[in-house]
Amino acid sequence: QDKDLKVGAIYMDAQGFYAGVRKGIQDGAKDAGRKLEVIETNAQGDVSKESSFIDSLISAGVQAIIVSPVSADGSFRAIRRAHDAGIPVVCYNTCLSENDMKDYVSAYAVGDPYQFGHKLGDAAADYFLAEKKDAPTIAVLNCEFVEVCVTRRKGFEEALFAKVPNAKIVDNQEGATLDKAVSVASTMLSSHPDLDAFFGEAGGATLGAARAVKSQGRVGKTVVFGGDMTTEIAQELADFSVIKAVVDISGQGLGKLALTQAINSIDGKPPAGIKVAYDIDLYKSAEDGKGWLEAHADGIP
Amino acid sequence: MSNDQAVRTVPSGAPRRRGLSQHMNEISLFVAIVALYVVFTTTANGFMSFNNQINILRDAATIGIAAWAATLIIISGEIDVSVGPMVAFISVALAYLLQWGIPTPLAFVLAIIIGAALGSIAGILRAYFDVPSFVGTLGLWSALRGTALFMTDALPVSIGRNDIVDMLDRPVLGVPPAAIIMLILFAVFAFVSRKTAFGRSVYAIGGNPQAAFLSGINVARIRVQLFAIAGAMAAVSGILLLSRLGSGNATAASGLEFDVIAAVVVGGTALSGGRGSMLGTLLGVLVITLIGNGLVLLGINPFFQQVVRGLIIVVAVLANIQAIKRGAARSKG
């Protein structure tokens, strides 16, 4: 099986996570012994760009498209066009609605965003119980201009309230890029001087919250739970003074999985249930942080 | 020699020059387009396929429809940076209108009216309150994107099945309706800009607003109309966007204003007003769209594509200016 492989890959926006996905796709090809040509684009969080890219990929004659759709409802037409053109579409990270998925998607390498939030909410709840805080106040730094982030928060809230019913979300502001997150988190600390924790929905938010807690001299009072591992978040976790738990879907792992599914789909062997689950990892100790750093020496998540 | 002198000698100088220099601009763009075709045909797989050519047309429509109006605005000495959010906002507003059961054609008309009304806000601020159009449209840019996101929570607003909307996305003899609409509107704008009092007034206002006012041109009204037209064109883009995506999307068309302005400027329209042509913009739209399409097909790293785009915009404008200068110099002797 040494045929050339030509796939299109679309990354949702400019996040480090997708660097991991890319590496995963390339490693996946190597593992499968295939010479891979990958045509990559970045939708920059914009369904209209995504739609146009998918059309271009169809024209380019790719054998499969690996995509993390920006929006369940907004992306389905473009994906339908790819499907109609006979090109198998593999979702990763995000996908279409259940019905559309059945019709137009060959496989979905999923680290379910609800589970993603849920696991972290659970860990946060455990932390508060251990600290004997039965009514903690929490502020959210969101990335809710993309749909996954809304789902992540739902999962987080439900898990948290299940165990700590008196917990309270006191604020929810956008802070997806690191600098914005630092600034917004600092300001939130002014308006909520006794804030117990931040929930960062994505990498920039998580690290930004941690930086703000440190620069505002709130270490030991306010802690951070968040998503998406990067080198710096892992270092913070290893330090364990601010970040107490991080939930992560490995970009590399997911990318590898998506490519495997793409190869299978090209070969006419898509997974039966479409969804292929990928593990969501929870890191909740200094050791976990150090472990991640050792496993990802190149910094690619 | 100082560049100021150089700049000044371009508009002044020998008669009959305009013909040639305008020519030079369009010829140099045409050469650029041919060059892009040659390069991409030989290097990018699938570039010349019928499907891909259609894709290019469809992508061109997104930029083009807004760019026609933007050309007039820039010729009149103003600028409009609100295009992207306007398109997204209209797609969302239209989706809601359709959800509320308003008949589709009526909803389209309403969407265009909303677009024109929103656009004319910036126009009125400019014309009657001396608020620079950059500021007025920057305000709209922020306000419209914010409103659209706020109303939808950044979630797509689905419109379900709608035959008329779907039809707008279904190719007619292989050509997508968006492309047809773009070309029809191009013809309209090219005609208006050259053959009507309104169009010529736009040039006059851009070239010398004081003189235009003194010769009885209703400068204020034309400014308002220009921005209303730009809003209406953004609405048309918004309608086409809705038909393509099947839902209203508050996050869509991000950065479209940059592509539009880049296309107009690459097309040889001067940001200082008074000079420019629709044909130039058409070629500019093609250059921008071709580059976007070709780079994707070549599988260039998406971040690196941004680098290439930035360089190409600058190089295109630079080449254009040099071509005009050289044309001017040649016609001197």
Place this chain on the structure above:
Amino acid sequence: MSNDQAVRTVPSGAPRRRGLSQHMNEISLFVAIVALYVVFTTTANGFMSFNNQINILRDAATIGIAAWAATLIIISGEIDVSVGPMVAFISVALAYLLQWGIPTPLAFVLAIIIGAALGSIAGILRAYFDVPSFVGTLGLWSALRGTALFMTDALPVSIGRNDIVDMLDRPVLGVPPAAIIMLILFAVFAFVSRKTAFGRSVYAIGGNPQAAFLSGINVARIRVQLFAIAGAMAAVSGILLLSRLGSGNATAASGLEFDVIAAVVVGGTALSGGRGSMLGTLLGVLVITLIGNGLVLLGINPFFQQVVRGLIIVVAVLANIQAIKRGAARSKG
């Protein structure tokens, strides 16, 4: 009366008017700032806390440092839209320099040189090749953001422990160094703009480049210098950003150019060039920063914050223009 007439009467007209209308601009901004303070103190929890005031200063530094240079650029009749990507690019480049073990102070100097060199590209294109600064800096905007993302894959570039960098983020007597640097640079720019041949030449070039050239002012060189300075200031912002975030981030400072231009324009500097003041920009920076801070404290929906920002920019400029007009009218008698 037509607005063209109105516009024209502002610059011409009575002697000694300049003093009062400039006054009006700054007074009206000052009133706006006081009003914002009153509103936010009564409605937003923690707004008046020492910590929050410091946060405001720190946020102001991000916009301010770039805005000082942007003010000069806009006064000279040009524009720079590349600020955000420039800051991000420098933070990334600096992070790499530090990773390579270059001594921190040297790395800072190199970062500033890189910024100045990149900025002067746009300047050279403008000064010697007649490429409009909007196009040149738009090209930089795209190319720099793309390069930074490409180099880092959108991942933060960690610099590990670095005492000097950390120091830049550690408050001195409660005041963050970024704020101190901003204020020092403000003093420098205010001085340069009013008390040096360079500063006055900038005004002359913005007011009438041809006349400035014929008076013997080296227009081309000053244009290049202006963009080099803007690049250097963006580099200073980039250094401070690195110190605040502890890493170089290609995605940081997105949209900063809009905030910077908005601050300058709200501060009363005319986009058409020739008119403006550093003090106005300082007040404009405060207005923009206060709004940003207050809205977050109030817990306003972040999407809705965008709407409010858009409206406030327009209203501020509108009020400013009206205040200047009224000031002009009052000095009639």
Place this chain on the structure above:
Amino acid sequence: MTQSANARQSHPVDGAIAALEGCTKRYPGVLALDNASFRVAPGEVRALLGKNGAGKSTLIRMLTGAEVPDSGTVSIDGVALSGSGSARAQEAFVRGVRVVYQELSLVPGMSIAENLFLGRWPRRAGVLDYTGMEAEARDAMQRLGLDMPPSDPVAGLSPAERQLVEIARVLLGKPKLVILDEPTSSLAAAEAEKVMAAVKRIAADGIAVIYISHRMNEIRQIARSATVMRDGRIIDTVDVAGADTREIVRLMLGSEAAQAAAVETKARDKVVLDISGLALAPKLASVSFQLRQGEVLGIAGLLGAGRTELLQAIMGVRAYDRGTICVDGIDIRRPGYRAMLDRGFGYTPESRKEEGIVPLLGVDENTVATDFAAVSRRGILSARRIAEATRDVIARLHVKTAATDTPIGTLSGGNQQKVVIGRWVHAGSRVLLLDEPTRGVDVEAKAQIYTIIRQLAAEGRSVIFVSSEIEELPLVCDRVLVLREGRLMEEFTSPNIDQDAVMAACIAGH
């Protein structure tokens, strides 16, 4: 005469085609028009005289509806103008008011034809009728002896040609009142003649003409009566034939004018500038001359003779094809503008507004911009030194300004021009190249500028003085050279500079 009599009959009441009743207009800080009443009858050519800033242009803007008076009424053809903004201007236009504004009001990027019909393009079924437009435009231009193709862009025309296009514009349609605000200020004598011939024809058709000019000889040629304005007030309307120039000037100034004396020249030997064989296609074929220290050298020539290009070539702002330029005996090869400034040259451009002043900046900064170092201490501008240097220039050149930091855009044209010359005095320039320094400047300021130039020459500076007003050459120049067909054809030396002879030399062969 019969025609004008007919026309008169169709305007009953008092025969006025346009009338201003008690009009007052205030601009911030200035009373530009003070209770002015004014009327003009069909077939009449009325001159409007006054110093810079007297309110002439303001009065015109009332008549054209471009501005609304603060109080008082404006009636055209017996009907008072109402409305505001462009509607008012449209109203006046429909009633037959046509105007050539003082500021060029053409759109450079558009064709001559389009400019002639600006805002009123002929339409056929809503579509512009270019063919008809260009045909009419060609007719209108031929009446003024212009033969450029009407489809040419205005941007390619020289300032003078632009002015003629503007004049052609007012002849279109059926004008009843034609207003010309300094139509000849950018024209040389021969072209001015064309304009005056056109004006006479217009008047003969029973059209009223209001003619503003600072050139007394033109006014004597075409106007029977002249209205004199001062400080926004109408002082008097005099019979031109019956009043001598001194009397009119006295009305304008409110006092006796200083009479410019003819030049007493003396032998000079040191050559500071030596030009030989300078060529610049298509205008200059081969220009050679020498400029001596302390000399004022006049350059006369027709419109488009290339005088501006000559000065620009010397200054290095325009590349030339061939020739040598020697400064103090040293061949400087290709001059650069700033290098020329460093050699002690100074240049004032012919269009003051577009290239001369920075309107928003004060008189002070417009003055010291040529040499910031002289008003700096250790690289820092000294407010005291700037004020001193400016006061110095203001005093020496008799600039009338409220303060040193008054924005220069608010000064009258003559005073602006003095500052533009004064900046080279500040820079200590020893060779001054002045292109049309008296354009649009009133009699008083003109006389002052002549005096200033003579003083500068007496101090040992050399001046090249380009002027289209031949009558002023004998008042300032030691020598006059005539530029014709790309060469310097004839030379006149003071006191033998005869206006008529210079004029003849300019147009010889035409």
